[in-house]
Amino acid sequence: MFKILQYSFYDLVRSRWSYVYFAFYLVLGFALLFLNSSVSKSVITLMNIIIVLTPMIGTIFGVMYFYSAREFTELLLAQPIKRSTIFLGQYLGVALSLTLSLVLGLGVPFMVYGVFQSSEIWNFGLLLISGSFLTFIFVAIASNIALKHENKIKGFGYAIFIWLFMAVIYDGLFLISLVVFNDYPLDKFSLIVTMLNPIDLSRILILLKLDISALLGYTGAVFQKFFGTNTGMFASIGVLLIWTGIPVYFINRISAKKDF
Amino acid sequence: MIEINNLRKRFGKVQVLEGVSLEISGGGIFAILGPNGSGKTTLIKSILGMVIPQSGSIKIDNNSIEGKWKYREEINYLPQIARFPENLTVHELIGMIKNLRSQPANDQDLIDLFGLAPFMDKKLGNLSGGTKQKVNLVLTFMFDSPLLILDEPTTGLDPVSLIHLKDLIRKEKEAGKTILITTHIMDFVETMADEIVFLLEGKIYFKGTVNELKKKSDQNDLEHAIATILTEENV
Numbered sequence: 134m135f136k137i138l139q140y141s142f143y144d145l146v147r148s149r150w151s152y153v154y155f156a157f158y159l160v161l162g163f164a165l166l167f168l169n170s171s172v173s174k175s176v177i178t179l180m181n182i183i184i185v186l187t188p189m190i191g192t193i194f195g196v197m198y199f200y201s202a203r204e205f206t207e208l209l210l211a212q213p214i215k216r217s218t219i220f221l222g223q224y225l226g227v228a229l230s231l232t233l234s235l236v237l238g239l240g241v242p243f244m245v246y247g248v249f250q251s252s253e254i255w256n257f258g259l260l261l262i263s264g265s266f267l268t269f270i271f272v273a274i275a276s277n278i279a280l281k282h283e284n285k286i287k288g289f290g291y292a293i294f295i296w297l298f299m300a301v302i303y304d305g306l307f308l309i310s311l312v313v314f315n316d317y318p319l320d321k322f323s324l325i326v327t328m329l330n331p332i333d334l335s336r337i338l339i340l341l342k343l344d345i346s347a348l349l350g351y352t353g354a355v356f357q358k359f360f361g362t363n364t365g366m367f368a369s370i371g372v373l374l375i376w377t378g379i380p381v382y383f384i385n386r387i388s389a390k391k392d393f
Numbered sequence: 394m395i396e397i398n399n400l401r402k403r404f405g406k407v408q409v410l411e412g413v414s415l416e417i418s419g420g421g422i423f424a425i426l427g428p429n430g431s432g433k434t435t436l437i438k439s440i441l442g443m444v445i446p447q448s449g450s451i452k453i454d455n456n457s458i459e460g461k462w463k464y465r466e467e468i469n470y471l472p473q474i475a476r477f478p479e480n481l482t483v484h485e486l487i488g489m490i491k492n493l494r495s496q497p498a499n500d501q502d503l504i505d506l507f508g509l510a511p512f513m514d515k516k517l518g519n520l521s522g523g524t525k526q527k528v529n530l531v532l533t534f535m536f537d538s539p540l541l542i543l544d545e546p547t548t549g550l551d552p553v554s555l556i557h558l559k560d561l562i563r564k565e566k567e568a569g570k571t572i573l574i575t576t577h578i579m580d581f582v583e584t585m586a587d588e589i590v591f592l593l594e595g596k597i598y599f600k601g602t603v604n605e606l607k608k609k610s611d612q613n614d615l616e617h618a619i620a621t622i623l624t625e626e627n628v
Contacts, residue, residue, distance in 0.1 A: 136493055144478070204476040210443045211472065212493055213465035392404070393443045 134218045134225075137209065141226025144205075145198065151234050154190060158238025166246045172253040176260055177348070179239070180339045183264045184332055185300050188271040191231060192296040195275025198227045200285050207393050220276075220388040224381065228272040232265045259342045263335035266373045270331050271296065273380035280387045299332050307333075311351065320355050327352045328369075331376045338369040394419035394540070394571055395440065400449035402435055409435045410446065411595035417573070419539070422566055424582045425575045427592035428623060433575040434473055436592065437542055440573075441470055453540070466496065471533040473544040473575075475525040479518030483509065483528055486517060490532055498535040506557055507531065523549040530554075534561055541565060541572045547581060559585065579616040591622070598622065 145151050161182065165175040202223060209219045239261065248257050275292045282288040307326055311319060327333045337353045341362050349357065356365050395417040402410040409432045417423055425433050438444040440451055442458055442465070451458050458464055477486055491498050504510055507527040512520060520528070526549045533543070543562075547555060562585060565572055576582060582589065582603065589606055591599035599606055599622075603615055612618040 140489060144480070147480070202478070205478040207443070207472065207476065208478075208490075209493070211441055211465065211468075211470040212490065213462055214493065215462045216442075390445060392445060393438070 134222045137214070137219055137222025138226045138229070140205075141198075141202070141223045142230050144202075145194075145227060145230040150194070151230055154231065155234040155238045158235055159241060162239045162242030163245075166242055172243065172246060172248055172251050173256070173343075175243075176253060176256050177343065177345070180260055180336070180343075183235075183260060184267070184336050184339075187231075187235065187264045187267040188300060188332060189296050191228070191268045191271030192275045192292045194231055195227055195272035196279045196288055196292045199223070199276050199279035200288065210393050216388055217385050220280075220384050221381070224273060224276050224384055227276075228269045231268045231272065235264050235268065236261050256339075256343055260339055262370075263338055263373070266377065267331060267335055269377050270373070270380065273377065273384060277380055277383050277387060280384065280391060299330055303330050304333070307352075320359070323352045323355050324359060327356065328372050331373060334369050334372055334376075338366060338373070341365050341369075394454060396450075396452040396455070397436075397440075398450045398452075400436070400439060400446050400451065402432075402439065402444060402446045409595055410439070410449075412449070413592070413595070413597055415590060415597055415600070417571060417590075419571045420566075420569050421587040422562065422572045422574060422585050423588050423590060424586035425573060425590045425592065426582065426619065427598075431592040432595050433592055434544055437470075437544055437573065437575065440542065441465065441468065466494070467538050468540045468542060469533045469536055469538045471529055471541075471543040471546055473548070475522070475529040477517040477525065477528070480516060482514050482516055483520070484513045486528065487531065487535075491535075494536060496536050499537075500531055500535040503531040503534055506561075507554060523551060523554070526550055527554060530558065530561075534565075539570050541570060543572065543574045545576055546574060547576060547578055579614075579619065583615050591619075593622070 161179075162175075165178055166172070169175045169178065206219060206223070210216070243257055248254055274295060278292045278295070279288050282291065307323075310326075311323065314322075327337060333352065337349070337356050340349050340353050341357060344362065356369075359365070360368050395415070397413055397415040400410050400413040401408070409430075413432070413436060425436065427433050435444055439446050440453075440458070442462065453464055453467075456464065481489070487500050487504075491500065504513070507530065509524070509527055509531065512524055512528075517525065517528070530546070533541070541562075546558060546562075550558060559581075562572060562574075566587075574581075574586070586603060588602055589599065590597060591606070599609065601609075607613065607615065607618050610618040610621040612621055
């Protein structure tokens with residue numbers, strides 16, 4: 134698997150887009166630190182950007198890569214290599230190269246700014262961890278869509294819709310349901326609904342760590358009350374792991390049955 | 394060597410293979426013939442495990458291939474359309490496949506034979522169809538495997554390369570290997586093939602030598618023999 138991972142990784146690293154993605158975070162990091170002139174404020178602003186942006190980039194790159202690597206995949210399938218190795222290798226190649234752009238792109242400006250000497254290092258670290266989780270989750274979801282649909286336009290459409298749904302529509306629906314069912318006890322409901330969306334979950338994970346109750350909102354407050362800060366964090370990391378595991382399992386399943 | 398039993402494959406509503414049973418006992422050149430859409434490529438891809446059949450079994454050297462991958466170490470496959478990752482150079486591609494298979498390869502001889510040396514540092518996306526096919530041939534023939542599967546190997550080749558290809562195939566045959574070829578060029582079949590497997594509408598219509606097929610259809614040359622079969626079937 135490592136060889137396939139390596140080839141997919143280099144393939145992406147050589148493409149212009151991973152440099153653009155890397156440069157974007159680099160500029161963003163420096164700009165935020167320059168404007169806010171405080172690491173902790175920058176972390177909060179970054180959270181809002183990362184939580185929307187990493188899933189989107191993961192989705193687009195995931196779909197694009199699996200479609201454009203079709204030839205490579207067919208070549209590999211005729212070689213003595215296990216199917217699951219091919220697809221998991223490609224998946225990890227994409228997810229890792231995107232994660233690397235994120236971690237290095239933001240890591241460099243914050244390091245220059247002295248994040249290691251500041252108390253914010255753990256908050257910043259957690260921000261990168263949840264960004265990485267979101268990348269792995271959404272690349273996996275996008276890979277599933279690309280494997281399932283031969284038609285590229287359809288595949289792209291579904292992938293973008295899933296991102297839009299998770300990042301924007303979901304919250305809207307959630308909010309409406311909270312208002313409509315205002316008279317009922319909604320603690321458990323909102324706990325479950327939050328866990329069903331990795332983007333919401335990452336937001337709460339970071340906010341719990343930052344310990345800013347003003348920003349937690351209703352769901353965050355419920356989360357904190359139910360789990361407490363520490364257990365809440367472990368619980369949400371656990372759920373994020375499940376969120377990564379399920380689509381990866383389906384990559385394996387779908388690819389095992391697919392004809393090439 | 395290859396034992397196929399009642400193989401069925403459906404793509405959506407189209408039944409491509411309708412219970413193909415075939416036994417190919419090692420050594421020699423076997424031409425798989427049939428009109429477009431008769432299931433030649435599907436049959437080949439099923440042997441390679443790229444297409445997963447609905448039912449039926451495929452055994453190679455008495456071992457079922459279902460869900461296995463190790464057996465492909467013993468197979469060299471030439472795909473019908475030479476499609477490669479476009480941003481790799483020829484050199485990188487050959488290196489990659491060698492690295493992935495980690496078997497000894499005589500790629501340099503083949504590169505010289507097909508005159509690919511000037512193209513080694515060019516990206517695959519910039520190569521012509523014929524040159525891509527030559528790269529395809531190098532990738533296929535560079536390993537020493539007992540089973541070769543060639544899907545339309547003559548596509549896009551110039552006459553000189555075609556002669557080289559025929560020599561290569563003959564050499565492999567003399568080494569006692571089994572070679573499966575699909576093609577639409579009957580001349581190629583008449584000069585090369587030991588046996589013909591004729592697929593029609595997802596079934597094996599005929600299996601035997603070129604002469605037997607001519608006798609069966611009462612024709613003197615292979616092209617007409619096959620045309621006769623096809624028109625008779627359509628009436």
